[in-house]
Amino acid sequence: MSTLLEMTGVRKRYGGVQALDGADLTAVGGEVHALLGPNGSGKSTLDKTLAGTVVPDSGEIRIDGEAARIGGPRDAHALGVAAVHQQLSIVGDLTVTQNVVLGLEPVRRWGFLDHRAARDRAAAALERFAAAFSGRLPLDRPAGTLGPGEQQIVEVAKALAREPRVLVLDEATASLHKEQVEVLFEVVRELRAAGVLVLFTSHRLDEVFALCDRATVLRNGRTVGTVELAATGEDELVRLMVGDLPHPADLAVAPPPAGAGAAVLEVRGLTTDRLRDVSFTVRGGEVLGLGGLQGQGQSELLLALFGAARITAGEALLDGEPLPLTSPARAARAGIALVPGDRGRQGMFASRPIQENLSLASMHRRALGRFALRASSERRAARTMVDRLQIKLGSPADPVSTLSGGNQQKVVIGKWLLDQPRVVLLDDPTKGVDVGAKEEIYAIVRALADDGAIVVLNSSDNRELAELSDRVLVLFEGAVAEELAAAAVTENRLVSSALRLAPGESL
Amino acid sequence: MNVLREIRLPGVQLSGTATVAMLVAAVVVNSALQPNFWSAYALTSNFATFVPLVAIAVGQTIVVLSGGIDLSLGAQVTLSAVAAVQLLDGRLDRLPLAVAAALGVGLACGALNGLVVALLRLQPIVATFATSFVFSGLALVVLPTPGGSVPIEVTTVYRDAVLGVPVALLAILGLALLWWVLRRHRVLRHVYAVGGDPEAAYASLVPVARTRVLAYVLGGLFAALAALAVLANTGSGDPFVGNELTLASVAAVVLGGTALAGGRGGAGGSILGAIVLALVTNIVFFADVPTTYRQLVNGAVIILALALAGIPALQKRRPAA
Secondary structure, eight states: OEEEEEEEEEEEEETTTEEEEEEEEEETTTTTTEEEEESSSSSSHHHHHHHHHSSEEEEEEEHHHHHHOOOSHHHHTTTTTTEOOOOOOOTTSSSSHHHHTTTTOOOOOBBBBOOHHHHHHHHHHHHHGGGGGGOOOTTSBBBGGGGGGHHHHHHHHHHHHOOSSEEEESSSSTOOEEEEEHHHHHHHHHHTTTTTTEEEEOOOOOHHHHEEEEEEEEETTTEEEEEEEEGHHHHHHHHHHOOOOOOOOOOOOOOOOOOOOEEEEEEEEEETTTTTEEEEETTOOOEEEEOOOOTSHHHHHHHHHHHHHTOOOEEEEEEEEOOOOSHHHHHHHTTTEOOOIIIIIIIIITTBHHHHHHHHHGGGHOTTTTTBBOOOHHHHHHHHHHHHHHHSOOOOSSGGGGOOHHHHHHHHHHHHHHOOEEEEESSTTTTTOOOHHHHHHHHHHHHHHTTTTTEEEEOOOOHHHHHHHHHHEEEEEEEEEEOOOGGGGGHHHHHHHHHSTTOOOOO | OOHHHTOOOOOOOOOOOHHHHHHEEEEHHHHHHTTTTHHHHHHHHHHHHHHHHHHHHHHHHHHHHHOOTTTTTHHHHHHHHHHHHHHHOOOGGGGGHHHHOOOOOOHHHHHHHHHHHHHHOHHHHHHHHHHHHHHHHHHHOOSSBOOOOOOOHHHHHHOETTTEEHHHHHHHHHHHHHHHHHHHHEEEEEEEEHHOHHHHHHHHHHHHHHHHHHHHHHHHHHHHHHHHHHHHSSSOTTTTTTTTHHHHHHHHHHTOOOTTTSSSOOHHHHHHHHHHHHHHHHHHHHHHTHHHHHHHHHHHHHHHHHHHHHHHHHHHHHOOO
């Protein structure tokens, strides 16, 4: 069969992060081609360059041997590419029908909408999935009122309605039930028989083996290789994804100092709408990692401990005292600090001075008579932290937005250190941070633990978890699926542990 | 994961029932205060004053639905009106020319705003505030002091009635019909999609920038229609006539239940909202509020109405525990 799609040397840089660093992909019509790699390896970015939602810095895309210029989703559509992204393109206020035909609405003369044709087209695209809606297609319901799985199906139907030659499915099964996945696979197999190329990205290896013919593996934005899945074992595939990099030997961490005086955080049966019965104990001086696939409840667990989620059951005790899990302000007073993953939105005031950002969370410690602030003590506190964290800056009076990503993140961490927390919750602290700053942040995390703080670290980077954690809880669908203790915390082990958990399977 | 993010404010939006309830209340109070409220003369003259605000509110609705806002709509009304009245010069035979000029000015102003917002990517609230000075300034150049005249035939027909139905009411129904037609067009569907989620719309092949421009152009079209109504109602030109209409149009949109965040609502509610606002002005007048306090009371009543309007939205957004 002749080559349908050829991508060569695709590069894309986001700020300080090289998401794609010369990725290649060659695929033929009539195959289901898996795109694999650990978190942050560039799979989604590669998918997006093909769908036109990301324009690469360099690289070549050929379709049917002809050079293709994809400057936007409309170019991709003209070339026969349709995509289902992790981030759905559903407009919640429009109905299901309106969403399925969005951008390609059937019209009568002068651009007036043909409602009947639109309904027919949406019904035809969704019919296959009727079982997922218990038989009745919600064609006229606002799409925003559907559940996550149903929205995902609407998104798939929307892509199918475009009758693509190349269909990109990026984590399209993430929120589907088993039966819904089966229907989707059936449809994909039909498309394959009709000569369509399906690019399939999934964290679930069992799905990849069940559905795909070949797989291209990415690592750090580069293509590592393409394999025939029928001739490849699971271990071999995991090794390709993780690489044979030597593991840092200095990891033989001594068991945490369980001695007297160390603080103890005990979480019992914590349950929210996205967490199921999470229990664990962690001591001062220990770094507890949270691993697993992304979005399995790690961030929710941190938010819940910080009092920013609604708890339906369970409790958390710090040194035997129940923690108030009702508001971030009360959590902070109880000695808990959260360094959020989305620092731009939740962690800082980008346009305010560095000094002000640093001093904000701990102001109450320096306030005179509860409300007056003295500029000199504010400055001194900020200065201490700038020195301690080696934040590279022009002047503490500059806005935080003038700093690099890594130094911004240090400000977000430093703001809580001034409050001398007993529990530090870190949510993907090095996301989008360059390598040098990463190392410095690692040093800060270690120093925190050495000072006796309890550190809970969520990270999408398995190497980071392996390097920093004394123990790792692997989360799956909101529950603790496995606990890896010191010696077992290796990157290899983490990836395979996260990937081998099929839905419905537990340990 | 996004617990913190979900607490952000959704656009203020109120249900259709609240708008209708306010309209009923305003009509009841007004008819109690205004002698002969239901008489043919009073109805005709009331409706005649409503039309400009109704027209501009429909235009503002379209811009707001697309995720923007147009603070220059009032200035566009002024500029369209003075351009038309200068061309008219009291002559009936020049009416088609003047109408065409008004529409042309509105469309051109809308296109300018759209280009500034969609292509230069300036904040709509700031960009249109700036262009409003350009448009008002031009209006002063065209007609430095109030003046110009509209043929008597036009003003007479405007205050007439057809088979007992005031012409001005027909004009309002015509505006509603125009909205009904637009609503069935692809452009308006794209306006809703872009206002609802611009990134999803972009990924779904909607021409986002073009849709934004068209929303402002449609806003300008309705501003021009408002200008024609102003001329027919007052019979002469005034280079300051549109000043108060801008913020009134935003208030009408909110009272009518369209989310300021975009993507949700419709012009039907805004038309009712515009009538409520106009009735409030009437009520304040007939309640014998001293002239000095009229504006103050008017503003207070509008704030009260907007606050009432916000209550359902407040209840919906109460965050988790």
